[in-house]
Amino acid sequence: MLKEYERSPESMSREQRKEETKRYQKGLTARQQPLRAARLPVIVLIEGWAAAGKGTLINDLISEIDPRFASVFSADRALQGSERYPFLYPYFNAIPEEGKILFMDSGWMEETVRGAVAGELDGEECELYLRSVNRFERQLRDNGYLLIKIFVDISRKEQKKRLEALRDDENTAWRVTDADRWQNKEYDAFREAYGEFMERTGDVFAWHVMDGGSKAALRHDAFRLICEEVDAALERGKYNGEPFEEEFPMTEPPRLEDADLSLSLSDEEYKTELKALQKRLGELHNTVYRMGIPVVICYEGWDAAGKGGNIRRLAYPLDPRGFDVYPIASPEPHELSRHYLWRFYQRLPRTGHVAIFDRTWYGRVMVERIEGYCTENDWKRAYNEINEFEEDLYDWGAVVLKFWIHVDQDTQLQRFTERQENPDKRWKITDEDWRNREKWPQYEEAIGEMLEKTSTVYAPWHIIESRDKKYARVKVLRLTVEALEEAIAEREELNG
Amino acid sequence: MLKEYERSPESMSREQRKEETKRYQKGLTARQQPLRAARLPVIVLIEGWAAAGKGTLINDLISEIDPRFASVFSADRALQGSERYPFLYPYFNAIPEEGKILFMDSGWMEETVRGAVAGELDGEECELYLRSVNRFERQLRDNGYLLIKIFVDISRKEQKKRLEALRDDENTAWRVTDADRWQNKEYDAFREAYGEFMERTGDVFAWHVMDGGSKAALRHDAFRLICEEVDAALERGKYNGEPFEEEFPMTEPPRLEDADLSLSLSDEEYKTELKALQKRLGELHNTVYRMGIPVVICYEGWDAAGKGGNIRRLAYPLDPRGFDVYPIASPEPHELSRHYLWRFYQRLPRTGHVAIFDRTWYGRVMVERIEGYCTENDWKRAYNEINEFEEDLYDWGAVVLKFWIHVDQDTQLQRFTERQENPDKRWKITDEDWRNREKWPQYEEAIGEMLEKTSTVYAPWHIIESRDKKYARVKVLRLTVEALEEAIAEREELNG
Numbered sequence: 001m002l003k004e005y006e007r008s009p010e011s012m013s014r015e016q017r018k019e020e021t022k023r024y025q026k027g028l029t030a031r032q033q034p035l036r037a038a039r040l041p042v043i044v045l046i047e048g049w050a051a052a053g054k055g056t057l058i059n060d061l062i063s064e065i066d067p068r069f070a071s072v073f074s075a076d077r078a079l080q081g082s083e084r085y086p087f088l089y090p091y092f093n094a095i096p097e098e099g100k101i102l103f104m105d106s107g108w109m110e111e112t113v114r115g116a117v118a119g120e121l122d123g124e125e126c127e128l129y130l131r132s133v134n135r136f137e138r139q140l141r142d143n144g145y146l147l148i149k150i151f152v153d154i155s156r157k158e159q160k161k162r163l164e165a166l167r168d169d170e171n172t173a174w175r176v177t178d179a180d181r182w183q184n185k186e187y188d189a190f191r192e193a194y195g196e197f198m199e200r201t202g203d204v205f206a207w208h209v210m211d212g213g214s215k216a217a218l219r220h221d222a223f224r225l226i227c228e229e230v231d232a233a234l235e236r237g238k239y240n241g242e243p244f245e246e247e248f249p250m251t252e253p254p255r256l257e258d259a260d261l262s263l264s265l266s267d268e269e270y271k272t273e274l275k276a277l278q279k280r281l282g283e284l285h286n287t288v289y290r291m292g293i294p295v296v297i298c299y300e301g302w303d304a305a306g307k308g309g310n311i312r313r314l315a316y317p318l319d320p321r322g323f324d325v326y327p328i329a330s331p332e333p334h335e336l337s338r339h340y341l342w343r344f345y346q347r348l349p350r351t352g353h354v355a356i357f358d359r360t361w362y363g364r365v366m367v368e369r370i371e372g373y374c375t376e377n378d379w380k381r382a383y384n385e386i387n388e389f390e391e392d393l394y395d396w397g398a399v400v401l402k403f404w405i406h407v408d409q410d411t412q413l414q415r416f417t418e419r420q421e422n423p424d425k426r427w428k429i430t431d432e433d434w435r436n437r438e439k440w441p442q443y444e445e446a447i448g449e450m451l452e453k454t455s456t457v458y459a460p461w462h463i464i465e466s467r468d469k470k471y472a473r474v475k476v477l478r479l480t481v482e483a484l485e486e487a488i489a490e491r492e493e494l495n496g
Numbered sequence: 497m498l499k500e501y502e503r504s505p506e507s508m509s510r511e512q513r514k515e516e517t518k519r520y521q522k523g524l525t526a527r528q529q530p531l532r533a534a535r536l537p538v539i540v541l542i543e544g545w546a547a548a549g550k551g552t553l554i555n556d557l558i559s560e561i562d563p564r565f566a567s568v569f570s571a572d573r574a575l576q577g578s579e580r581y582p583f584l585y586p587y588f589n590a591i592p593e594e595g596k597i598l599f600m601d602s603g604w605m606e607e608t609v610r611g612a613v614a615g616e617l618d619g620e621e622c623e624l625y626l627r628s629v630n631r632f633e634r635q636l637r638d639n640g641y642l643l644i645k646i647f648v649d650i651s652r653k654e655q656k657k658r659l660e661a662l663r664d665d666e667n668t669a670w671r672v673t674d675a676d677r678w679q680n681k682e683y684d685a686f687r688e689a690y691g692e693f694m695e696r697t698g699d700v701f702a703w704h705v706m707d708g709g710s711k712a713a714l715r716h717d718a719f720r721l722i723c724e725e726v727d728a729a730l731e732r733g734k735y736n737g738e739p740f741e742e743e744f745p746m747t748e749p750p751r752l753e754d755a756d757l758s759l760s761l762s763d764e765e766y767k768t769e770l771k772a773l774q775k776r777l778g779e780l781h782n783t784v785y786r787m788g789i790p791v792v793i794c795y796e797g798w799d800a801a802g803k804g805g806n807i808r809r810l811a812y813p814l815d816p817r818g819f820d821v822y823p824i825a826s827p828e829p830h831e832l833s834r835h836y837l838w839r840f841y842q843r844l845p846r847t848g849h850v851a852i853f854d855r856t857w858y859g860r861v862m863v864e865r866i867e868g869y870c871t872e873n874d875w876k877r878a879y880n881e882i883n884e885f886e887e888d889l890y891d892w893g894a895v896v897l898k899f900w901i902h903v904d905q906d907t908q909l910q911r912f913t914e915r916q917e918n919p920d921k922r923w924k925i926t927d928e929d930w931r932n933r934e935k936w937p938q939y940e941e942a943i944g945e946m947l948e949k950t951s952t953v954y955a956p957w958h959i960i961e962s963r964d965k966k967y968a969r970v971k972v973l974r975l976t977v978e979a980l981e982e983a984i985a986e987r988e989e990l991n992g
Contacts, residue, residue: 068854332830356563
């Protein structure tokens with residue numbers, strides 16, 4: 001059952017409520033600047049029944065806010081075009097920058113509940129969605145977001161009346177969808193599902209059920225709630241979540257010290273194997289495309305370890321219509337002012353496509369850790385957050401491969417020197433590379449910890465011995481071919 | 497007829513050609529750094545017949561290039577999801593940053609020719625597409641881009657053979673589409689249309705027809721061409737096009753000095769009119785949504801003229817699922833390193849949606865002009881480029897409205913002072929605002945020129961007298977209501 005949100009005191013007159021609403025509305029406007037100064041990002045999620053007045057409420061809420069600080073998310077719109085992406089994709093992509101407010105016209109609750117009631121999601125899928133939701137909300141909190149969740153409640157009878165009124169007006173008739181009418185028919189099932197959803201997702205950020213029967217009361221209660229929540233958040237200061245570790249299915253993590261860098265291939269072996277593996281990969285790319293399997297390939301490695309050349313050999317047999325290579329540099333301002341995984345959500349492949357990342361989200365536990373670009377809580381928490389992110393990719397059906405392109409310090413020095421001496425390659429080497437090189441031991445420690453804490457069975461790390469670049473290229477190709485073959489076989493089995 | 501691209505000299509042996517190809521390939525890799533240093537953006541457009549080998553050629557071309565410098569555009573992919581946007585949308589959105597190369601697996605030629613041969617575009621629409629293409633390519637050139645255009649030619653017989661071979665392999669069969677088979681059937685019509693397209697779009701950047709019959713020759717010729725073109729561009733230096741003016745259908749431009757800033761509304765009038773107009777706008781928003789009319793609303797104006805409050809009153813009655821407000825600040829690095837209109841292409845509304853811009857592309861001829869953020873050629877050329885951009889929006893079916901929110905210097909000073917004295921509003925006023933204020937006469941000149949040169953009949957400027965903000969809000973609402981009513985009436989007439 002839906003709990004009742006504390007109503008305005010019964011004794012309050014219309015006039016009083018109107019006055020108070022105005023006061024809170026002005027209050028919200030006045031809080032823009034403190035929010036900005038505190039760099040606090042705010043998400044106001046408005047869920048609720050069709051025709052409950054969510055849109056109108058949002059228009060009221062934003063009506064006095066400077067458009068530079070507020071934006072509106074519409075699930076109806078965001079879900080068009082996100083069918084080929086993971087569940088959280090449209091929501092993660094919508095999160096606001098620091099100091100700004102996003103108002104959401106329904107979101108992850110509606111998608112889950114509708115899917116459940118319609119039978120499009122089975123029990124297991126619902127559990128995965130709920131898990132994703134709870135992790136997402138916790139990650140938002142831990143990364144400093146304030147999330148305010150409102151559910152606008154109306155009765156079956158009221159909903160029916162409103163849908164009929166919309167339908168009877170020729171200007172609004174098209175807005176009443178079959179899905180809306182069906183919701184009214186299945187009102188009881190929805191009510192139960194909404195209730196269960198709220199019960200199971202109320203721990204990190206509480207749900208606030210509000211009565212949509214009276215527009216004036218709804219406005220009043222929503223403005224009041226937002227002001228109160230913002231004040232509390234400003235008082236607490238920006239939250240920076242403590243690290244913690246959930247359990248994930250882990251593989252034996254590879255260790256840098258075990259890598260045998262003497263591994264090599266002759267020119268002849270290289271040529272033969274490269275050709276055969278590339279041919280095979282080209283075929284497999286066709287198959288994963290046809291089957292709609294998304295593929296995420298992550299490259300990390302020492303400077304001058306040979307990532308670029310390795311990526312080129314891997315990409316060569318892929319159909320350009322079906323893959324992208326994303327070089328990841330320092331974040332730009334609009335990226336830096338959001339959850340650090342946001343810029344990777346923006347680059348996820350569609351089903352059937354391949355995304356190759358030249359450096360990745362693991363920057364959080366390497367360069368950002370070592371250079372102090374984030375807090376200790378941040379990078380320590382990131383292992384878990386990254387495992388969650390990659391598990392979501394896996395649950396969506398993605399193949400996730402992670403390669404650490406490895407060389408020893410001497411090899412790196414030799415390549416740095418070669419680059420320095422070759423006018424065509426000199427630009428590839430910067431002062432920063434030399435500075436990073438001095439931090440080799442710190443990086444070694446960070447890499448070791450990363451390999452240990454993020455080698456999950458669904459997204460394992462592979463150390464690629466790259467003193468001999470030929471060997472490294474063939475190994476990456478072989479691992480990729482094997483992983484795709486396995487995924488295709490699994491999918492075929494699943495499809496019978 | 498398709499012209500022949502100069503083939504490799506007949507006397508060249510296979511071995512020689514292979515050697516030379518390798519040399520050019522290395523040469524392209526070696527040119528990465530000079531391109532980066534010269535901040536030169538390069539687009540290599542590969543058009544041609546289905547199964548001509550465009551994808552394979554692109555993979556060859558990128559195989560030795562650092563993925564940080566090259567990206568690939570696939571028209572197949574980009575056109576999915578761009579149906580509700582203007583013709584140039586997927587292409588403009590794909591343009592690379594300075595110093596980077598984009599390889600395009602077909603683009604605006606294929607879309608136009610296919611549309612023409614299939615009869616999906618009538619003669620008039622084809623002409624508009626050709627005009628857009630020529631303007632787009634010229635704008636690219638004038639803004640420093642190098643565009644290299646290759647058409648890969650194969651015979652009807654060769655195409656048939658290749659399509660059959662693809663079809664006979666179970667791994668590739670799905671890649672042969674009905675459209676490909678239909679092209680082979682309609683080979684002659686396509687040949688003529690390709691020829692005409694090239695003839696009519698070869699003035700700014702020349703077309704290079706290459707024989708797709710031999711993969712080795714194609715590789716050789718393409719590498720050679722790209723190296724030669726890049727060298728020539730590096731030698732010329734980054735092109736900065738001269739300003740020039742095409743003729744556009746103009747309206748009588750409004751003049752700042754004619755604005756009557758004493759215009760005002762009583763509180764009573766304001767309340768009544770605001771309410772009525774907002775109600776009407778809400779209804780019209782439903783209608784434009786249903787009819788799929790895109791709406792672009794541009795706000796410019798003096799600091800403290802009241803843009804924010806005006807926008808909020810306009811947005812209030814709009815359905816949040818159908819509009820966005822885009823505050824436009826200084827460009828971020830990835831925006832600054834592309835054509836200045838790129839970041840606005842990224843924010844165009846879909847059909848049926850409303851985009852409200854709080855400051856716009858007119859920054860080019862105001863702040864960028866006055867602060868010297870672009871060259872004199874740049875801002876002088878921009879009037880024409882902007883007229884072209886807005887004409888494309890109009891041809892696509894958009895309603896384009898441009899408001900200059902106007903106050904006098906005394907009013908501005910008064911509002912600045914008020915803001916300074918009000919702790920809740922102090923953040924709204926910055927040192928920059930005071931500095932801009934000192935440049936009032938320069939801005940006045942720039943605004944006058946802007947109004948004069950960009951008041952087209954399809955995207956007219958309106959001066960909004962805003963000493964009385966109430967008057968200004970009602971005027972914007974009224975103009976918007978009128979424009980939407982007109983557009984809806986036109987559309988209804990068109991649809992019979």
